[in-house]
Amino acid sequence: MDPETKKVIISPDVVFDEVSFDNYDENDGENTSILALFPDDYTLERNISSTDEGIQSEENIETTTSLEATTRKNPPRQKKLPSHSSIYVVEMNHFSTLSFFFMGESLENEPKLYSEAKGIPEWENAMVEEISALDKNGTWELVPKPYDADLITCKWVYKLKKKADGTIDRYKACLVGRGFSQQYGRDYDETFSPVARMVTVRTIISLAASKNWKLWQLDVKNxxxxxxxxxxxxxxxxxxxxxxxxxxxxxRLKKVLYGLKQAPRAWFSKIAEYLDFCGFKSSSADPSLFIKKTPTVCTLLLLYVDDMIITSDDSVEINNL
Known part of the structure; x- marks a missing residue:
């Protein structure tokens, strides 16, 4: 911009004038700085007098308060427990049971190794039950070891299933493959599997409550x-x-084992294929939500790994599923 003609000129080549500055008065800056650093005597005197008055008023308030405090001598307040605290009585035998239940302590320990579970009838029966389920499902077949095959290892995982009162329901032994030794491209490709979002879980429960629908929770075994x-x-x-x-x-594995990297994806693909055969359609908002809707019946099924939540306005439809 030309400082004299006030015209704006557009040009690819410009030179900045760093000597003169438009609308700038050197006296304004000096006067402002001088006033800020050295206020007049009247202002100083006024501030000092107001400060003195404030100090005197505070001293008067403190003196008055101290006099009132000395003249008032109320007796100390007696502390006692509220009356409602005496209605709760816990006997020692009940307390010991509750402490074991809530603290998760149990006389039974879950073995960490096969050597610890060996010789205990309950855990041996649980392992035999797991092996029978694997054989029935055709999980593997015994073959001679290929010369170039990289074997993966496996281990037993032991869990105590308890009831609501803390007592043992059953002993569960699960065979888990050590998938950390798998190599991408050789043993597996894709591992992604949809997981239900918590907002979807809340929506299903809220819908069932508002519509007065029955709600089922299922756990798919193995x-x-x-x-x-x-x-x-x-x-x-x-x-x-x-x-x-x-x-x-x-x-040689023919079915997926727990612990393999592709296990969740393989299970989800299998159950999704079956639900599609039964007439369910996966939701675009949450792939774990499957909906079956007819002119007379509406059924919702939410899959969370191996747990399911099912609700419908027709109980017969749930029984037929």
């Missing part, structure tokens, strides 16, 4: 064992259950 494998995975034989006829063979 859910991951239903998933199909698309890769050749070889696993060593189970500790404590090595075949006497083929001790040097290995397990």
């Amino acid at each position: 859910a991951f064992l239903y998933g199909d494998l698309n890769h050749d995975i070889f696993m060593e034989q189970l500790q404590g259950f090595v075949s006497k006829e083929y001790p040097n063979h290995v397990c």
Whole structure:
């Protein structure tokens, strides 16, 4: 901009005038700084007098308060427990039971290793039950070990299933494959599996409550064992259950085991395929929500890993599922 003509000129080449500044008065800056640093005598005297008055008023208030405090000598307030605190009585035998229940302590310990569970009838029966389920499902087959095969290992995981009162319901032994030894591209490709969002869970429960629909919660037993494998995975034989006829063979997995990287995805694909066959459609807002709607019946099924929440306006539809 030309400072004299006040015209704006647009040009690719400009030179900044760093000597003269438009609308700038040197005296204004000096006067402002002088006033800020050295206020007049009247202002100083006024501030000093007002400060003195404030100090005197505070001293008067403190003196008055101290005099009132000395003249008033009320007796100290007696402290006692509220009356409602005496209506709660907990006997010692009940307290010991509750402490064990809420603190999660139990006389039974969950074994960490197979050597700890070996010899205990309850845990041995749980392992036999797990092996029977795996054999019935055709989870693997014994084959000679390929010369270039990389074996994955497995381990037993032991859990105590308890009732609402804290007592033991059953002993559960789960065979878990150690998927951390798998290699991408050789043993697995995709691992993503949708998981239900908590807002969807709340919405389903709220809808069932508002519509007065019945709500079912299901737990699919050995859910991951239903998933199909698309890769050749070889696993060593189970500790404590090595075949006497083929001790040097290995397990070629035909179904998914817990612990494998592709296990959640394989299970979700299997259950989604079955629900699609039954007429359910996956929701675009949450892929874990499956909806089946007819002119007379509406059914909602929410899948959270191996747990399900089902609600419908027709109980017969749930029983037929």
